[in-house]
Amino acid sequence: MLRIQRTTGRTVVLTVSGRLEAANVSQLCQLIEAEPAGELLVLDLTDLVLADRDIVRLLREFEACERIVLRHCPAYIRLWMAAGDTD
DSSP, X not given: OEEEEEEOSSSEEEEEEEEEOGGGHHHHHHHHHHSOTTOOEEEEEEEEEEEOHHXXXXXXXXXXXXXXXXXXXXXXXXXXXXXXXXX
């Protein structure tokens, strides 16, 4: 199950909880696309339980665009992102 909580302050933070998989990533993408262009966005992954390979690729792309900052990213995801190819 996936849950995304949006909080605002100086920066918009989307806190992702649960399992983030290809089957439910559209929910996250819709929330990101709904934010104004040019605004910094934080994805807080503190409560992320599971992410599949496609999601790791997507998170790497998000971070590379320099609009999205990953906060509290689990170590295994950072390792997969650093490896470049998750196949």
